[in-house]
Amino acid sequence: MRTKLLHIIILILFIKTPCHSSSIKLLAIDPPTITADGNTIYCPQTYTKIAENVIITHDPSETATDAVYIQIASGYVNGQDILKLNDAYSASNPSIESFFYPSEGKLKLYNPSGALIPYTDFTEAIEAVEFFNSSATPSGSRSFSISIGIGNLSYLPRNGHYYEYVSSYGITWTSAKYEAGIRKYYGLQGYLATLTSADEAQLAGAQAPGTGWIGGTDEQSEGTWRWVTGPEGLENGGNGRTFWIGRSNGTATAPDFFANWNNNEPNHNIQAFKPNGENYAHITAPVIGRPGAWNDLSNEGDPPGNYHPRGYIVEYGGMPGDPVLQLSASTTLTIPQITGTTPASRCGSGSVTLKATASAGTISWYDAPAEGNLLATAESFTTPVLSTTTSYYAQVADCVSSRTEVTATIHTIPVLNITTTTVPLCETEKATLIASTNAGIINWYASETDTIILGTGAQFTTPALTENTTYYAEGINNGCSSGIRIPVNIIVYPKPDVTDETVILCKGSEAELDAASTGMRYLWSTGATSQQITVNTAGTYTVVITNQNNCSSRKTIIVSEHNLPEINYIDVNETTVVIYPKKEESYFEYSIDGINYQNSNVFFNAPSGLNTAYIRETNLCSTATKEFIVLVVPKFFTPNNDSFNDRWEINGLSFYPKASVKIFDRYGKLISILNSNNPGWDGTYHKTMLPAADYWYVLKIDDSETEKRGHFSLKR
Template structure:
């Protein structure tokens, strides 16, 4: 009884020494554990996770209460199981075990609560087996074997420990401070910072409870940072639910529609702290954002916090956990082989783990060879072999050794004429496999495959080569197909004019050829009387043809309808206006516009013509422009006031008045001008007015002019 009491006191001092303070004078070295284990797993079998387990410990501490073995990565809840071997279970009744499916963790302990020697735990650990219920498991499982105090999870990848601390209703800031006060064998605790999927899985989905973690956007809304532990100040997310992860980890594990900064009357400042969501709410182990106080009791009410140990400055180096792995082996790749006609072949296969065994049957059969490469005996026909990963018969994969026959090539034409430049479709067939096309008689690369090959544009004599290929077994020689290029007749399209009511001759332009017009005629020249598009196909002695197109456009005959005169401006109006008409007045230059300006008074001739010489028309017209002044000083220049062209209007009259309205003179066909006198008396220099009327149906034209002395 005294020895047991002393042992308990020493153990208690050891726990206090490494978990809470270092003020005791008694120093107990923490235990260490090492384990070997890198096994291969075949579907639905039981495989031990470790061998050669060694636990070293302080001489004063030879036992402990429990060992924890957890599937720390790759865990599939509902398929993976850890258990003690049935034989060990029956021969070591003092050690019992319980498996937590939610954590993927097996606990080895005494049901009576007694301490168990480390040596017994070594044997127990070597008797722990892994089982997966799936017929087709995949991936790798990592196992952490922990001998330290408490039910902590260990991640071998980073050497960190994770502890769930229940604390109903605890605030985030309180959890942060409480985590910072916790230690584990001298490792400094902090609210967990989960920077990778395996870490989020182990400390979240596989944790015995859910709670606060060390993420916050309280500093800047929408900028989520780790604010605890070694990652303090590291940004991992920008934005709300549709945001993005950031460097250096590019990882976040938000739940559906999170984070959302949900503002409610009981949390008016929103949500700024990361919390692992309760089970059954969205994705297992995922995160949501909460206010510092959390929500009222319910699914989003804080129930605790996750403490992480490891990575802090000054942390001691511990070996309280060991790790092993099991790989779900299978054949990951195969390389079949083929050859032409009979012979041996080399097949290859690679296993995810373990050796490759070769068999002659998909099940059972004879083991033919062990290794990644297998050379078959001489084969005369296609044969299938089976590669198996290690001793997992369910993983066999078929690998085929193929014997191919040599094909025969058939080509209907080996010489093909081509008129001018263009593409040519070549044809070939084979009784086996496929036809490949080349541009050289040997070597080179395949430029096309199939029974037909359409060449690129050919400008000169060219040869292509066809070869039959049956799974890399080819016909004896490539067959050449020659394309001979001939020059087609050189023709040029034309456009010509047909004058209204006349005929025109069309000419194919080349003599000594065969001709076929769109009219059905077959002569070099034809005569047409209607406009339109005409074609003629010209064929030479090599049967190369070219088609010439002649566009015949009809031009109407020009004819003046009427001429509009407004003072010195003249417009010539044709009966049917056309863009190809030109206009002129008297002997002036022809122009495309029918408008003329500054035409002097008098008799004139208007002209209209077709620009391609399809006729011309003309018509006379008169311009009447009263002079603005005259100088009757007997110098024989501008001595009389006269309207040129008035003589052509026999019914016209012009009444001239002085400024007082006195009638001075009347001009008409018999009296065409005024000399500036009244009853032979010279009138003074002044302005005078006129009223002109061309005939009784025309309006009066009024104006004035100056008499200058």
């Protein structure tokens, strides 16, 4: 059996020359090439062929191979995506079987007996391979690489590179770098993989059959990670391309801005068995963190366990001098989705335009969520004339499961009804305006064009109004207006002008209360309906006064009963007089001359002699009087017969019949005795004029009063 491990087969042909001599010619076998069509749409949960029009060209001397590999190169979702041979094809072609590797997303086509399979048979088998996704809502796209080259390599259509996992238990990073560098694939130079993008990391890392070294290191400068292999390793004068600065909290750098470190990596872990720390990039074992993610290890790796080296990843492609190969073909299945819809609405009957966008494929419009009639094929769809809300369904390509409801909403134009458009109102009162509509809500405004909504609802209560005012109602249903706003006019009538009063009721008498507004209707709190009423008790009385516009005001009259004044007694101290009522009231006024009244009951400098005390109620309900006497003792007198102050006498003494006044000189000699019959002294003793001097007196009103002593001067 021929082996595919030979890239060049040397055929030694013995060709007879006319001279019967022989010569040896070396013929190189051209590598096979493959092309395929297959950029199609995938509908969820269907089995869809990934390729058609597959063409494999090959050297005439090499017509068969042992296996073909088809891999989901990008977008692979482990646990949902599978590849398999069509059931009908498998039933009729038992010589070709398939095996799917879920961890890699790769399908192998091969003969179970190990026999080689002609390329022509593989062409038909590849066209029978189907893709299936188990999710009802898959997304994105899937690219497939169909590889006919030797070995179980992965192919990334985006960059045309191949990836190979090489198992080598315990190999160091430096040995892996060397061994990867001497590997060839159909003339392509191998190198430790440089994973500069997410799809590379997915294909060569998460989908790789094992863990292993990759071409990143920070051995030149701690914390500065570079790709030092492959095309990236040739950059910067051979120092390599920087892709990460720092440790686990570091930053991916230009131009790729990509790194796939595992949780808390890199950490440059230093231990006794690795005193120099960790300076080499390695794809972590699948059981640790995220599948395909990286960590940093020492050159030898950790002792046997999850962090012990098990191999390395070789990448082929992109090196200077690499040949151009076509060992793989790529196809794509795009999973179309409705990515956005634009429903539409209108007011009243008519047509609307609905819109939808899709990730791929043509949009078709239907009138049912399944089956139904095809109405249009475009991103936009204009409905027929509609009178009610109707749902339509946008579908991508032939994927019925992608149908998405898009609603054409027909809003009813509201009809507004207001039974009373003129409302009478009494000033300072509120009006409740009422309207109705067949759909939506009612907004109330202050004018025909105002945008400020004063209230919403079938009823609107105005503020208290003092003048004629107009409000406007409009029906609104989901933005649809009832049309021109309907005015409601409020006619404001004045209320009767009233002033509250307080009326004084003199105790024991009557008071007349007056509503004070003529020609109106009256209703007193007593039940009376006349303009005036008479009351004889204190209290609060109200009267509702209603005018011809049926507007009412309430007047309050407080009737306050005042007591009649009575004098209890009068206290006289020389010229100071205090009048004491039997019951003191704030509305009492006091006087000692009947002319001048004051609020205070205390009077100073009262005249000597007989006086009258007065207490009156301020509203003149009544006045009480009582006489009192003020005795004023003169301080001096001048008995010189000028008819002015010729006698010394106490004015008012005549009102006290039991009173007596004894006058003494300075030696205590009794000079004269005064009484009510003899109230004055002329300055003589036995008709002899006494000299100017001070004289003393003893005053006694009656037997119950104490004596009052003092002195006065006789001046000549």
